[in-house]
Structures are given as structure tokens and as C-alpha cells.
Amino acid sequence: MQRELAELLQFEVKDPRVGMVTIIAVEVTGDMEHAKVFYSAAKTSPNQQKGLEKSSGFLRTQLAKRMLLRTIPQLHFVYDESIDIGIKMAQLIDAARASDNKQEKH
Numbered sequence: 001m002q003r004e005l006a007e008l009l010q011f012e013v014k015d016p017r018v019g020m021v022t023i024i025a026v027e028v029t030g031d032m033e034h035a036k037v038f039y040s041a042a043k044t045s046p047n048q049q050k051g052l053e054k055s056s057g058f059l060r061t062q063l064a065k066r067m068l069l070r071t072i073p074q075l076h077f078v079y080d081e082s083i084d085i086g087i088k089m090a091q092l093i094d095a096a097r098a099s100d101n102k103q104e105k106h
Contacts, residue, residue, distance in 0.1 A: 001067065002026045005037060005075075008062050009055075017051025019043060024080045028073055035073035038080040052077040 006023040024038040041048060056075040064072045 001028065001035065001063065004063055004066050005059060008059055012062060013055050013058065015051040015055055017045070017047040018055060019045070019048060019051075021048075021052070024082075032069065032071050032073050035075055037075055037077050039077060040080050040083045044079065049077060049079065 002023050002025065005026065009018060009021050009023065020042060022040045024040055026038070027036045029035070037052075039052070056077075059075060060072045063069075
């Protein structure tokens with residue numbers, strides 16, 4: 001499902017609010033009624049979530065055509081901040097190292 005959603009978002013969804021989105025993970029409930037789709041994006045906007053939610057009906061229809069499932073779950077999009085947090089942590093570490101290097105030279 002993750003692979004199919006990623007492909008659909010990249011090539012089929014025409015909503016400009018969505019932009020370039022990376023699907024990080026998909027968690028489907030045991031009864032296949034709901035799926036949390038965790039995504040990340042290089043540039044996020046407040047309308048991106050709305051664009052994804054608006055596209056969910058189209059995505060479900062396309063998933064039904066591509067996958068052999070009895071029911072296609074409702075899609076709930078959740079922005080995954082872990083990549084952003086990782087980038088910020090790396091920047092803080094780099095800044096701390098640069099500060100240490102300056103202190104060692106003096």
C-alpha cells in the first residue's frame with residue numbers, strides 16, 4: 001500500500017497543494033477500516049494537509065483498482081516530523097562541534 005500510494009502521489013495526483021510528498025509509513029488497523037499514512041515533505045504548507053485529504057477519495061479509488069483487497073481503508077494523513085527533528089539535531093551537533101573547534105584553537 002505504501003508503494004502504491006507513493007506512486008499515485010508522485011504521478012497521478014494533480015492537486016498543486018500536495019507537492020512533493022514522501023510516504024514514510026502506512027499503519028493499517030486490523031479490520032482494514034482505517035490507515036494512517038505518515039508522510040514527509042521538503043516544503044510543507046498549511047494547505048498540503050488539505051490537499052492530501054481532498055485527494056483521499058481519488059487515492060482510495062485508484063488503490064481499489066491496483067490492489068486485491070476486499071475493503072480499502074479510509075486514509076488519514078499524518079505529517080511525520082522525525083526527519084525535521086533529525087535535521088535540526090544534526091545542525092545543533094555541527095554548531096557545537098564548530099564551537100569546540102574554535103575554543104581548542106585559542
